[in-house]
Amino acid sequence: MKRAVPNFLVFFLSILYFEFFFKILTSQNIWEIHWLFIILYDSLISILLSIVSSLGSPKRNKIIFYSCIIILTIWSIAEVIFKNSFHVYFSFATIFFADQAISFLDKVLEIIIVNGCSIFILIVPFLLTILCSKKMPFQKINEKKLIISLLYIPICYLCFYGLLLDNKKEDNSPYELYFHLENNALNKETFGMFPATLIEVRKMIFPVTQKLYQPVIEEIPPEEEPEEKPKVYEKNILEIPFESLAEVEKDETVKEMHEYFSKDIGTLKNEYTGMFQGKNLILFMAESFNSIAVDKERTPTLYKLTHEGFVFENFYSPVILSTIGGEFQELTGLYPNLSMLSNVWRTGRNMYPFGYGTMFENAGYTVHAYHDHKYNFQNRDIYLKSLGFNNYMACFNGLEEKMNCKEWPESDLAMIEATTEDYLQSEKPFFTYYVTVSGHMSYNFSDNAMARKNQSLVKDLPYSNDIKAYLASNIELDRALEKLIEELDKSGKLDDTVIALVADHYPYDISLEHINEIAGNRDSTIEINRSHFILWNNKLETTTIQKVGGNMDVLPTILNLFGLDYDSRLIMGRDLLSNSFGLVVFADSSWISDMGRYYASTKKFIANEGVTVSENYIKNINQVVSNRIRLSKLIMEKDYYRKVLGE
Numbered sequence: 229m230k231r232a233v234p235n236f237l238v239f240f241l242s243i244l245y246f247e248f249f250f251k252i253l254t255s256q257n258i259w260e261i262h263w264l265f266i267i268l269y270d271s272l273i274s275i276l277l278s279i280v281s282s283l284g285s286p287k288r289n290k291i292i293f294y295s296c297i298i299i300l301t302i303w304s305i306a307e308v309i310f311k312n313s314f315h316v317y318f319s320f321a322t323i324f325f326a327d328q329a330i331s332f333l334d335k336v337l338e339i340i341i342v343n344g345c346s347i348f349i350l351i352v353p354f355l356l357t358i359l360c361s362k363k364m365p366f367q368k369i370n371e372k373k374l375i376i377s378l379l380y381i382p383i384c385y386l387c388f389y390g391l392l393l394d395n396k397k398e399d400n401s402p403y404e405l406y407f408h409l410e411n412n413a414l415n416k417e418t419f420g421m422f423p424a425t426l427i428e429v430r431k432m433i434f435p436v437t438q439k440l441y442q443p444v445i446e447e448i449p450p451e452e453e454p455e456e457k458p459k460v461y462e463k464n465i466l467e468i469p470f471e472s473l474a475e476v477e478k479d480e481t482v483k484e485m486h487e488y489f490s491k492d493i494g495t496l497k498n499e500y501t502g503m504f505q506g507k508n509l510i511l512f513m514a515e516s517f518n519s520i521a522v523d524k525e526r527t528p529t530l531y532k533l534t535h536e537g538f539v540f541e542n543f544y545s546p547v548i549l550s551t552i553g554g555e556f557q558e559l560t561g562l563y564p565n566l567s568m569l570s571n572v573w574r575t576g577r578n579m580y581p582f583g584y585g586t587m588f589e590n591a592g593y594t595v596h597a598y599h600d601h602k603y604n605f606q607n608r609d610i611y612l613k614s615l616g617f618n619n620y621m622a623c624f625n626g627l628e629e630k631m632n633c634k635e636w637p638e639s640d641l642a643m644i645e646a647t648t649e650d651y652l653q654s655e656k657p658f659f660t661y662y663v664t665v666s667g668h669m670s671y672n673f674s675d676n677a678m679a680r681k682n683q684s685l686v687k688d689l690p691y692s693n694d695i696k697a698y699l700a701s702n703i704e705l706d707r708a709l710e711k712l713i714e715e716l717d718k719s720g721k722l723d724d725t726v727i728a729l730v731a732d733h734y735p736y737d738i739s740l741e742h743i744n745e746i747a748g749n750r751d752s753t754i755e756i757n758r759s760h761f762i763l764w765n766n767k768l769e770t771t772t773i774q775k776v777g778g779n780m781d782v783l784p785t786i787l788n789l790f791g792l793d794y795d796s797r798l799i800m801g802r803d804l805l806s807n808s809f810g811l812v813v814f815a816d817s818s819w820i821s822d823m824g825r826y827y828a829s830t831k832k833f834i835a836n837e838g839v840t841v842s843e844n845y846i847k848n849i850n851q852v853v854s855n856r857i858r859l860s861k862l863i864m865e866k867d868y869y870r871k872v873l874g875e
Contacts, residue, residue, distance in 0.1 A: 235281060235293065236377075238364070240274035242297060242353040246304040247420045253346045254311045255740065255752050256417065256829075265402060266420035268388040273422055275380050282369035289366040294357070300422075301354045307421050308350065309343050315547045315736035316815060319412040320428060321566035322549065399850040400817055400828050408436050409854075410861075412566070413816035417829040438858045440484060441851035443492040461496040464788060464796040464803065468872050482866055485859070494796040495784075495806040502791030504765070508725040509790065510660045510712065511584065512762075513555050514705055515637075516667040517545075517731035519760050520746040521699060526685065527706035529713065533727065537764030538771050540804065544778045544812045544820065545731040545759040552606050554732030555663070557779035559584065559615055561799035563813060563860035572864045576610035579870040582783065582799060585616025587792050588659035595619060596651050598627065599663040600643035608663070617661065621647070635677040637701070640666040640708035648712065652719040666704035669737035671697035678704045692742045698735050722766050726789075729762035730782050753818050754825050761804075763789075776810030776822050777802075798869065800856040813853050821849060 247266055251258045281293040310318040340347070357364075369377070396403040402418055405411060406427060415424035470490035477483040524531045545554055553564040556573060560580065572578055580586065585595045596619050603609050603622030612620050623633035630646035632638065643662065651658040666678040671694040673680050679697035682704060686696040709727070716722040735743070740752050750756050761782065777785075780801030787794045788803045802808040810822045817828040824835040826846060833846050862868065 235278035235364075236274050238293075238357060239277045239296070240271060242300060242357075243270045243274060243422060245353050246300060246350065247422070249346075249349055250304060250308060250421045253308045253349070262402065262418050264391060265388070265418060266423065268384055268391065269419055269423035271384045272381060272388070273426075275377060275384065279369070279374065279377050281366075282374075284368060286366040286368070289368065293364075293366065297354050297357055301351055303425075304350045304421065305343075305347055308346050309339060312343065312346075313339060313737075314550055315733070316549050316553075317413050317416045317424075319566050320432065321412075321570060398831055399847055400831070408438055410436060410438065410565075411817055411857075414828055417816060438854070440488050440858060441855055443488065443855070444848050444852050459499075461498055461501070463494050464497050464501075464784075464794065464806070465494045466793065466795040466873075468795065470872075473872065479866070481862060482868070482871060485862055485866070485868060486872075488855075488859070489797050492797040495803055495808045497788065498803070498806050500805040501788050504726050504789045505791035506657055506724075507765070507790070508658050508660075508721060509588070509786070510662065510725060510727050511786070512662045512664060512727075512729040513558055514664045514667060514729055514731050515551065516669065516698075516733065516735040516737075517664075517702065517705065517729070517759065518734045518743075519758055520695075520735075520743060521667070521702035521705075522760065523699075526699065527703060529710040530702070530706045533709065533729070533762045533764045534760045536770050537762070537768045538773060538805075540761045540763070540773045540775075540777055542774060542776045542810070542820075543759055543761040544754070544757045544776070544814075545733055546757050546778055546812060546814045547733040547736060548815045551732040554779055557801070558730050558732075558782050561780050561783035561801035562863060563780065563800055563857050565857075565861040565864065568861055568864040572867075573611055574607040576607070576614040578614060578864060578867045579873070580615050581869050581873045582787065582794050583615030583617075584659065584661060584783070584786075585612070585618065587616070587787060587794070588790075589616055589618075591790075591792060592656060594651055594654045594656050594658040595660075596621075596647070596658065597661040597663075598622060598643060598647050599665070600627065600631065600633070600638040600640060601663075601665040603627075612661075622663075637665045637668040637676065637678055639678065639681075640664045640705050641711055644708045644711045644715070648715040652715060652721060657724075664705055664708070666708070667698070667701050667735070669735065671695070671701065671735065671737055673697055673700075676701060691745050694738050695742050695745055698738060726765045727762060728764075728782070728786060729760070730779055731759045733757075734759065753816070753827060753829075754814060754820050757812075757814065773804060774822075775804055776812055776820055777804040778812035780812075798863070798872070800860050811849065811852065813856060817850075817853055817857070819849065819853055826850075 244267070247270065248258065251261055277296050281289050281296060284292070307318050392403040392406055400409065400414060405415055405418055410431060412424065412428055415427050419427065470486045474483050474486035474490070477486060521527060522530045522534050547553065548564045549566055549569065552569055556562065556564045556569060561582070589595045595617060597612055597617040599608065599622035601623055603620070603625040609620060609625070621627045623638065627633065627643070627646065631642040651660050670676060671679060673683050676697055678701040682700040685703055686700045689696050689699065713722065716725050734757055740750065740756060743756065744750055750758065761777065781804050782801065784794065784796060784799050784801050784803040785805060788805065796803065811819060813819050819826050823839050823841050823845065824833055826833045826849070835841055
């Protein structure tokens with residue numbers, strides 16, 4: 229047994245070491261980790277690796293052994309760097325976003341330096357195996373020891389399976405995660421880095437089926453009976469014969485979707501329905517915008533817009549794969565699935581009847597879209613067209629003739645100066661969509677042109693250098709908005725124009741510790757994503773909305789305000805001014821509602837102060853979350869809108 233045990237122990241201790249530091253280096257709480265799952269599954273991996281590296285000659289075994297250690301080391305380093313660079317866990321689906329990684333190739337040295345300490349920590353097992361190589365025999369395992377080693381495999385798996393069964397009844401239970409749910413982030417947090425990778429591979433080869441729960445009533449019940457009979461509003465739904473469609477549908481999954489939506493009551497129209505009908509709309513997706521960027525003196529226009537009009541006190545922009553994930557939520561009202569973002573969204577082949585461009589053009593608007601960076605980055609030119617943006621201009625498809633596209637990041641102010649004349653002269657109402665870039669990382673004064681441009685305005689602030697650079701870059705966004713309002717006023721269209729703005733994600737290139745220099749005490753799962761949703765008109769009285777909301781809710785909120793017909797059952801976000809309850813879902817299925825917050829990795833619910841929830845509340849909301857995630861994927865995967873609404 230002398231040959232098998234050392235090999236197994238080296239692999240087991242190395243993998244456990246990698247798992248432990250993966251948790252620490254990606255800012256997870258190691259005391260709230262399912263270590264028993266990790267230990268049992270990593271034992272299985274270690275046994276298999278020890279057997280594979282013991283079947284040949286000593287020379288071959290040695291090569292295989294060190295190859296395995298090197299692969300484990302490189303994989304661990306890549307996982308840590310990816311998580312800390314993009315603030316999402318690595319998934320094989322993210323490989324299809326290699327163009328985003330390629331765009332950061334000039335930052336490779338900087339990334340290595342920033343992660344230098346992590347890299348050194350993670351190569352320690354490899355260095356120790358080199359030092360101890362003379363004490364490790366690599367001879368071929370004999371038949372008896374091989375049989376004993378093989379017997380360990382079912383024993384470990386049975387223990388692992390027994391532990392899964394013991395936790396089967398929990399929401400998002402390890403059992404459901406292992407066998408049925410697709411949640412890479414929660415898998416990483418529950419089972420560990422290496423087990424989650426193997427689980428993902430298994431589910432890629434053998435796709436899982438996640439069930440749909442019955443629709444949960446999402447209306448907010450009145451606290452007390454009103455003295456006057458309230459006005460009865462119509463539902464925000466379209467005439468879709470789901471029952472008839474289900475009867476003739478041959479695809480069982482699509483049939484299940486028809487049956488589900490036929491039972492969903494949707495949301496109601498409300499006192500705000502059509503409030504902005506016929507008005508112009510300018511919608512921004514602001515790169516890395518966050519509430520920490522707002523300051524009365526430094527960014528007065530942002531301060532004005534976030535404190536006037538509709539003021540959403542509890543708004544979040546969840547990070548689910550960088551910019552494309554945030555923009556997908558904002559433009560579709562759906563939850564992003566990584567594989568669908570690449571395989572469907574970026575191809576532009578699906579039908580999106582509720583796309584902004586399509587909806588507003590059908591309403592008689594002039595529609596424009598602009599971006600002050602490369603027009604085709606991550607296929608933005610393709611997926612915007614599928615939403616009805618047929619008039620899209622960015623750097624290197626026309627905008628470079630009107631502004632400087634050779635600096636990095638480019639200027640939001642310059643984009644506004646170059647484009648407002650395109651639509652302000654329109655006799656028809658207009659809808660304009662801007663994707664900004666001035667707030668993009670990296671946050672320093674050497675590589676960031678916008679931070680450098682406004683450095684003098686932040687140099688005396690008592691914050692870390694990256695925070696100061698971030699604030700300086702957002703001054704450019706503030707000036708862009710100031711210029712926009714000035715041009716709207718000059719043209720006489722300010723009173724008839726609504727300005728909306730939402731972030732793609734928080735500035736994840738900045739550490740939580742540094743963000744909290746301004747923000748106070750945010751956590752790394754939910755509050756780190758706290759942001760603003762600007763919804764402003766010059767003549768609009770300030771209205772404060774306490775309901776919890778996020779990027780997925782922007783589309784239905786705007787469609788309702790502009791009186792555009794849509795089906796609230798087919799959008800997973802909810803009109804923030806409707807009678808539905810507030811809910812925001814994050815990357816690992818954690819969520820925040822009007823009642824409290826739920827951390828999926830620890831199954832911990834924290835109710836808001838003074839709030840008591842029913843016994844089934846957490847289970848019901850977890851079912852809502854599960855439904856929204858699965859339905860979002862299926863709507864994309866099945867091109868469902870085309871099936872129910874046609875061309």
